[in-house]
Structures are given as structure tokens and as C-alpha cells.
Amino acid sequence: MGQIRLDAVSKSFGDVEVIRPLDLEISDGEFVVFVGPSGCGKSTLLRLIAGLEDVTSGRIEIDGVDATAVPPAKRRLAMVFQSYALYPHMSVRKNIAFPLRMAGLGKDEQMRKVEEAARVLNLTEYLDRRPRQLSGGQRQRVAIGRAIVRDPTAFLFDEPLSNLDAALRVNMRLEISELHQSLETTMVYVTHDQVEAMTMAEKIVVLQEGVIEQVGSPMELYSAPRNRFVAGFIGSPTMNFVNGEEAARRGAHSIGIRPEHLTISTTDGAWQGTVGVAEHLGSDTFLYVHLSDGSGTLTVRAGGEYGAGHGDTVYLTPDPAKLHRFDAAGLRIE
Amino acid sequence: MPTQHSRVHARLMISPAVLLLLGWMLIPLGLTVYFSLLRYNLLMPGMEQWTGLTNYRFFLTDPAFFDALRNTLVLVGGVLAITVIGGVLLALLLDQPFWGRGIVRVLVIAPFFIMPTVSALVWKNMFMNPVSGLFAHAAKGLGLEPFDFLAHAPLFSIILMVSWQWLPFATLILLTALQSLDSEQLEASEMDGANYWNRFLFIVLPHLARAITVVILIQTIFLLSIFAEILVTTNGGPGTASTNLTFLIYAQSLLHFDVGGGAAGGIIAIILANIVAIFLMRMIGKNLDA
Numbered sequence: 001m002g003q004i005r006l007d008a009v010s011k012s013f014g015d016v017e018v019i020r021p022l023d024l025e026i027s028d029g030e031f032v033v034f035v036g037p038s039g040c041g042k043s044t045l046l047r048l049i050a051g052l053e054d055v056t057s058g059r060i061e062i063d064g065v066d067a068t069a070v071p072p073a074k075r076r077l078a079m080v081f082q083s084y085a086l087y088p089h090m091s092v093r094k095n096i097a098f099p100l101r102m103a104g105l106g107k108d109e110q111m112r113k114v115e116e117a118a119r120v121l122n123l124t125e126y127l128d129r130r131p132r133q134l135s136g137g138q139r140q141r142v143a144i145g146r147a148i149v150r151d152p153t154a155f156l157f158d159e160p161l162s163n164l165d166a167a168l169r170v171n172m173r174l175e176i177s178e179l180h181q182s183l184e185t186t187m188v189y190v191t192h193d194q195v196e197a198m199t200m201a202e203k204i205v206v207l208q209e210g211v212i213e214q215v216g217s218p219m220e221l222y223s224a225p226r227n228r229f230v231a232g233f234i235g236s237p238t239m240n241f242v243n244g245e246e247a248a249r250r251g252a253h254s255i256g257i258r259p260e261h262l263t264i265s266t267t268d269g270a271w272q273g274t275v276g277v278a279e280h281l282g283s284d285t286f287l288y289v290h291l292s293d294g295s296g297t298l299t300v301r302a303g304g305e306y307g308a309g310h311g312d313t314v315y316l317t318p319d320p321a322k323l324h325r326f327d328a329a330g331l332r333i334e
Numbered sequence: 335m336p337t338q339h340s341r342v343h344a345r346l347m348i349s350p351a352v353l354l355l356l357g358w359m360l361i362p363l364g365l366t367v368y369f370s371l372l373r374y375n376l377l378m379p380g381m382e383q384w385t386g387l388t389n390y391r392f393f394l395t396d397p398a399f400f401d402a403l404r405n406t407l408v409l410v411g412g413v414l415a416i417t418v419i420g421g422v423l424l425a426l427l428l429d430q431p432f433w434g435r436g437i438v439r440v441l442v443i444a445p446f447f448i449m450p451t452v453s454a455l456v457w458k459n460m461f462m463n464p465v466s467g468l469f470a471h472a473a474k475g476l477g478l479e480p481f482d483f484l485a486h487a488p489l490f491s492i493i494l495m496v497s498w499q500w501l502p503f504a505t506l507i508l509l510t511a512l513q514s515l516d517s518e519q520l521e522a523s524e525m526d527g528a529n530y531w532n533r534f535l536f537i538v539l540p541h542l543a544r545a546i547t548v549v550i551l552i553q554t555i556f557l558l559s560i561f562a563e564i565l566v567t568t569n570g571g572p573g574t575a576s577t578n579l580t581f582l583i584y585a586q587s588l589l590h591f592d593v594g595g596g597a598a599g600g601i602i603a604i605i606l607a608n609i610v611a612i613f614l615m616r617m618i619g620k621n622l623d624a
Contacts, residue, residue, distance in 0.1 A: 052521050073527040085522035089540040099526035
């Protein structure tokens, strides 16, 4: 069981309202990602669920029981911190065993569970090392191990991968996803990286300035963003927005089109422009095209072999079915 | 090779300073050793003569020596215990957010700026005096007999005064150490089910271990040579009840005018201090590495 329900939860620090009253439902076994720019309140929301911060108003229910006033240790949640928060003076073994020791488990039982967690996380040969003798990825695994042994109802991750280098991040992303598959425990994951959100989540919660902008599966958010903020936040490279005449012609204040939904041609198309920069990634080429009518720069995804370079004239045609229209308030027009 | 050259030059340039420091240490040490081997009494000028190790024999068989040795250890140990335990508690208290914290922190540090003689005199006359002292007033207010601290518990009184002086030092160092503790570690342990006491025992205290080591090391160096507080309050008495090694050497050389005996005591004190230092380093060296 690992069902979490937030009911009109808000949080203020002094006069600053960091989380406006919001409702959220997290089902048992779900992988939920809170994503948003820095300062949007996503970490605060996670800490409210963990109990490390007290809510200003509202109710938090865990497994149908009111947990608003329950201290963090009694909520049966495990948290993995951004800095890993390993205890530097304890060996890996003692780090992982710490929650069990606090729970008053017997020595043998502790060791058995630690060995098991270490086996799952490939940490067996590092059990007697100190955290500072480990690499970033290994530390991260120890932190996860410390969370696993408690057999929690839900895992909370607070930007766990942001201290790792890019290659390791991809690896750990996979490991956490696989862990979720095998444990089938609820996981709540905070990140500012939309790639992590898209790749890992079953449900994404997009936050901005303490407000939930949209909740949905990654593909829902990708194909039908509720407003301009979500449209611009999800997807990489970001969506192109065109204002003015072109948008008005389609009955909108602004239109959005993703780089992968523009067709590029050297002979004819809807919009004419010149290539500014071409980024060759091997599999794809991203072209930054300055429109000739001066209405802005569009990013286009072309094939990896695409040859156009700086100064070339190209024509772009949007896929009408993949065009997003937004009104003056930034809301989606269906 | 340029680096080789510059290394030779560097040694040449640095040598005057090294020689000066070496002389600064060796000349007084040599003179003390020399005096300790002489029969040298200020009441009999010009009568100095070679006596070998007699001074050492006299000093080491003097019953006052053993009293002084014990008093020195009790004084150092007592002050260390009070300042480390009290320092940790005060640091924990001062680490809490409360109104006027900045001012309180400055006030806490204040005793450290007061000269030992002044603070000892204030304690002696304003607090511990059995007639006019504040403690006497308090005792009388409670209907109790005033306690004459300096007469009946002289060593304890001095431990109290010195602890008061050194508590701010310990507090300050431990407070800064406490502030460098990653708050996420505390939160993680809270999530892991550790209550306040367990968090202190398993997270905070191990984090403070290094700072406590530094406090013990530095304080021991200074506490072995406590002198001013004893001179202005008890004068080592009653009897030898509050005489430590430093004060015994002072008494030997300047009250009994026995320079030779005092010098021998000084050498013995140096040896003892080094023994303590070796023990401390062994005990604590591991801690500083980690």
C-alpha cells in the first residue's frame, strides 16, 4: 500500500506563500514525478509529504489515514536526498542498517536485510567502506539502499541525480526505473530536468510558483499541454512559439510547434528563413532558423545527415495536426 | 636545474629565522638544565656549586610534588570535562534560532576576553567570599550556612573559575562545528526513525568528534600551566591543596629562593607535559586523520 492524498495543502514561509492550496492524488505503486523550474515549490511539496515541513493548511492522507500531524519517522516513507545525506562516520553497512537499528531490530535480522539490499544494489563488496571512499553513483545507491531496507510504503526522491555526471545520470535513471518495476512501490520523484520526468514517470505533475499547472502521463503532457508554460517546459528542444499574424490567421494569440513537427525543405514551404546555427548530434541535426519576416527564430529537428549550414535559405512547414494554439492568457485552445 | 637552485636559495633565506627560533628554544632549555644541576640558592649568592642530580632527587621525593602532580591532573581533567560537556550543551542551545541570538553569542564569548587575574579576583571577592560574596548571600537567603569555597574546596573553586574562562572557547569551536553539520543528514536520520537523543548520539556527536579533539588538545596545553588564578586566590593552599606543578616550581624558585630546585622541577614538568602530549596525540591523532 502506498496511496497518498493531498487535500487543499498549502505552505507559507512567513508572508511568502510557497505552495498555494492544492489537491493531488497519488495511487498505490505509481511513479510520480514533480517537475518544474527552480523555486517552483516542488521540493517543498515533497518535504510536506515527508513531514519534514509542517503544512500551513490542508490535509495529508497516507493510505487513507490522516498523516498531517504524524512525525516523519512514523509515516513509513523513505527519502533519498540530493546530497545523499549519508552518515560520513559510518561504514556503508552501518549506514544501510541505521533505520533498522533505530527500529530496534535484532542484529542478525539487520545484517540479513542489509546483505539483501546490498545484493540488489550491487554494493556487496563496498559494505565495509566509508561513504567518502565511494563514487557519486555508489553513494547514491547506498542512499537508496538505506531507503529500501525500511520496506516503506512509498519512496521520496529529492533531485537524487543532480550531483551526478551526465553518463551516470542516465544509468541511475534506468536503475531507479528498474527498481520501481521490481519493487512495485509508490515513488515520488522531484526533478527540474524534464528528460528525467518524461523517461521515468507514469504521472507527471508540473509545478510553477506553487501551483500545479498540469497532471498527466508524459505523453498527455507532450501531446496536449494545458497551457503555454507546460508546452514550453516539456519536450527537448523546447517548443517554438509564434505570435502575431501567423497565429491570428489560425484564430489564436500564439501558436506552438515542436521542432520535430516541422518539415524542412530547401525549395518551398509555409515559412521562409535562413539557417543561423546547425547542431549536428549524429542522430539528429538541430537547425536554428531565423524567419525572413523577422518574427523570430525557430528550432527545427532534421535528420542526422541533413547538410544545410549557416546562411542557407530553407522553408519550414508545420504539421497542422501537431500545432498547438494558445489564447491570450496562455491557455490551450482545443 | 632551476627548482634545485631555488630550493637551495630558499633554505639559505629561511635559515636565519630557523636559527633564531632554534636558539630561542635551546638557550633557555640549556640554561634550565644547567641550573638544575647546580646548588643555586639566591640567599647564598656566589656559592653555586655542582651537585649532579641532587636537585631532582629532592624535588621528586618532596611529598608536595605528588600533591602537585595529582592536583594538576585533577585540574586539567575537571576543567576539560566541564568545558567539553558544557560547551556541547551551550553550543546546542545557541544553535537554536531565537530572538537576540547575535547578542547572546557575543555575551557568551565575553569571559574569554577577561584576564585570568581579574576573573579570579572577581570570583574570589564577589562570589566566593564567605561573608560578602554572592554565594554566601544566596546561602543565607535559603537559611543555609555560607560555604567558604576557597578554604574548604580550593581546588574545586579554581576548577570552577578556570572552567568559566574556558567554556566560551569550547562553546565557540563546537558551535561552528555544529553549524557545519549538513541539515540533510539530520533530516535523513529523522526519517530513519531516530529520535532527538539518537540523532544527537549517532549524528551530531560523531560530527563534533574532531572539534572536541581540537578543544581538548588546545585546552590541555594551556591548562597544564595554570598559574595566575592560583596565585591571586589560594596561593596554592591551604597547605598544598591547590598547588599544581607550575605553582610548585614558582614556590620552589621564588618563595624558597632555590633556583636549582625550581629548574629541576621545570625539567620534570617538561618531561611530564611531553608524556601527556604523546598520550593525547596517540588517542586523538586517529581522530584528526579521519
